[in-house]
Amino acid sequence: MLRVNQLTISRQGNTLLDNVSCEIDSNQLVALVGHNGSGKSTLIKALAGEMMSSGGSISLDERRISDYSSKALARQMAYLPQQLPEAAGFSVRELVMLGRYPHQKWLQKPNQMDKDKVIEAMRITQTEAFADRITATLSGGERARVWLAMCLAQDTRYLLLDEPLAALDMHYQLEVIQLIRRLVDEQGLSVVIILHDINLAAQYADRVIALKNGRICHNGDIGSTMQPTVLHKIFNVDMQLLSHPITGQPVAVA
Template identity: 45%
Template structure:
């Protein structure tokens, strides 16, 4: 379990995130929603150890996050930031191979299963045909998929993704979300992802955590969130729900 208690992050004397308590089940597919500036990325950076809270405690499986050595933490948690780092001079295959570092280190002996894991990760993200291409010369969507392949090669049981669909076209957005759902259902990997698309979140998430002005606004199932007044209050705009066939989630649209 990822547990946060009495979390407070401040900037210029004001709270940008204040969470008395939040526990994330690493077996679930959790989506974080909220308007720009709501604290979504701040929360993600706390979970990924990219940021320390000004107050409060964060633990993973009952152990403080800070107590994990870097490689030990990377074996448990893989993080994809919103702004991808540069990968100067690295081919896609070389970038994806970096996902094996927590297991092999810089000087560790490369095993046969490492190569298989890298190939599987590239195939799963449909980036294998670019294996020999320089990663930084790919399109935005292709670079995004290459980095996600690196996370898959890392084989951490928990994936943290900050807006993973932002650079993808519509088809690849749904393909990526379907892949993440498969990883969650069939491989038991926990997923925590920041999204902006309500309908995409409702289709794939088990749980939605919504933030507003740095505070917890909603925490529950997609079905419970899909309520017009609740969505309108979350995003400060009139949102209506359009009914679909029986058994399918309604579609949220701006009125």
């Protein structure tokens, strides 16, 4: 289990997270929601070991993540930042193979297991058809799936995604979030994803953690989240709830 205990993060006199506590259970899709600047990216970076805390702790299997080496932690958690690294010159296959780095020794060439994991990751994300194409030639949705394939090749238990849908149009947003849902259901992954659309969160996530001014203002399942009073508390907007005509799930309308 991934556990956050009274986590506080301050930088240059500003408190980015204030006494945050939560748990990420196995085999769940957890949506992080809230206003811009609420602390979502800070929390997901801290979970990934990318930001040091000013107080409190984050533990994985009862061991502080600060006690893991960078490679050991990367064998447990894959992190996809909001600003993706430059990879224009890589082929899809080469980029996905980078996910195997935590499992390789210094200057080790890919072995058969590495190659098999890459093939499997591309199969799951349906990216095999353009394995030899340069990533710069892909559409937004294709690139998103390739980066997910790289994370899958990393072969971890946890997947941390910072706004992976932000630059995608509606078609690709649905394509990618449906893929992420399948990864949870079929691969047994635990996924933490930052989303701006509460209705996508309600349709695909198991649980919602909402942040406001660096604190958790709500942490609950979809039923407890999709309530007018709770949504107002999170977003400061009055919302009405309708039933989805196909799924029957609640849909928030401002």
